Structure formats: C-alpha cells, structure tokens
Amino acid sequence: MSCTGKFWRVWNMTKICELYEYINRIAPFDSAQTWDNSGLLLGDADLPCHCVLLALDITEDTVKQAKECSADLVITHHPVIFRPLSALSYHTPIAELISSKISVISAHTNLDIAVDGVNDALCRALNLQDL
Template structure:
C-alpha cells in the first residue's frame, strides 16, 4: 500500500486544514511514495516507539503529537526525528485537526466517559453531553479515573449533570463550559487560576491528565484505518505508556 493512500484517508477523517495555525500536522517524515504494510499508532513518537517500530518491521508511525513541532535547532542521534530518518520510518501526525474532527479525540473522550446526547463544538475544542446519571464530583472523579485508567484525577466540588470535555491541555475551556451553562468540565491539564475560576462559578472541574484524556483515541483510530486498509496491519504501540505516576 502506498503511503499516499493512508495520508489521503487521514485527510478525510481529520482534515489538515482543521489544525491550528501554529500546529504542525500531516506527513512530517518520509515519502508518500513509500510502500507500507505495517503501521504503528501511538500518542507520542519517542525514541522507544521508533525502536519498537524498527523491531516490528513498521514503515509508518501515526501519532497524535507531532514529532517535529518547534523549529529544530539541533538533531542528535538519540532524537526521535533523527531515528525515523535513519531507519526510513515515516511519521504521520494528526494533532489539533484530530482534536476538532468528528470521531476524533474529544469524541473518543466523550465515548470513554459514556456521555449521552453529545454535541461537538469543533471551533471551541469541546464536546458536551450528559452523564448516564447525575452524581457528585467525588463519584464522577472515581468514574473518570476508572474509565480512562488515569493515575490520578484532580477535581473541584460540585454536582455533575451536564458535562463539557476538552482533551489534553484544554483547561481554558472551563470558561466556555460556564458560558454554555455546563456544571462539569473534564480536561487533561488545568492551571491554578482555572481551578479558582471553576470554584467561583460552581463548576465541578476534573483534570485527568494529558495522556489519559488523549490516549483514548488510539484504539478507535486503529479500527478506522484497519477497516479502510484491510491488507495493512495496524498495531498499537506498547512502548508509549503514560509517562508519569501518582501517589
């Protein structure tokens, strides 16, 4: 299978023009003319993930976070981008375009949290919906931790009846959640002033960690690519676990 066909399908499910202007998405390493029969999916392309791909005979890694983001001032032998080029492994990165896309990261996060009556607001990086049953913030924090396999969940007090989610570093979405009249907000990173805002406005806000709120998209993404390209083997990386622990 030519890599160009996989890139074209990625364009269909997460159009590159949905990405933020500052973002770097698409085929970042490799040639669209390369032949591909094994693909690895991971949230991040780290040196460990590249080595896993090399050992498994993979010629393409599809990731959420761009392997090349800021301008490269140096390129060393232990850098992931260097290793990709060294081993002729391509990198296809779907970042904020996948956050915004229908069936993308926020859609997957809402599904993992079993939200019902959901609506996606792509421009705001939000998906909104309702929990299966209203509950307290303490109960919902435990539910989030279980469903996302999160090391920990930080939260503010409140009651959960209408939920807005914004994966990864979406803490600023707490203000939009308040504007839209939601009483709960789930994200992957919140700053101190955002917790204060949530408390002041009566919002039960939940920080479940960047990795845990985004890694939920990898399995659905694997299924979509595998259904479109049945002759190509799509694998989920075993070398890209959550990078931190909690006590």
C-alpha cells in the first residue's frame, strides 16, 4: 500500500479532539473570518486517531489517499464544507469520507492569520519585511 501525500502515524493513543485542541492553540478557530467554515467539519471528536493525512482540499484523490493510508483524520486548509449542501450523492468525496468514518478538520482563515501561519510563511518565502 502506498500513500503519496503527507501523512503521519500517531504512535501514542490520540483522540481527534486532542489534535483539534492542538490546532486551536496555534491558530484559534474563533479567529476565523465570520464567512469562513473552519473546525471539525466531519466526524466525531471522541474517536481515536492513529493516522493523519494533510491536504489543501478534499478531492477524490485525497479521499483515495486517506483510505490507502488508513487515515482516521484529514486536516485540510480549505473547508470541506463551505457552502450549504443542497444534495449529497453517495459518490461524492464527503459521502466517501463519512462512509469510511474519516474525520476532517479544516483550518482556513484562522491558520492564514495565525502567528507563524500561512501569511507569515508567505512573507518569509518572499523575503517581505516591515509589513
């Protein structure tokens, strides 16, 4: 079995809520823009987590990789649910994640504005100073 994305095995018994709280400490979810949808968007915070996959977006390929890696959790930058759902087919990435019991935490604008978050990393990469 191979997994080409960024994934980590969690060796100590960890619950999804513990990873959520870790992200919340470095990029508080309540600092997200009001129009944003960040946080635990799919799944159960009390479930154990043995493997985490990191991704920019939830796509069919992301779901495939999560299944190949036996991930319990996918952490994305862009929210898996952004606009209200009007219908949900069994063959969508969201339905696949739900049926596979794979949770999703999305950290979007809260991670953008966090100290040493996305915006700070971009400024460093572009050698921007005194902003």
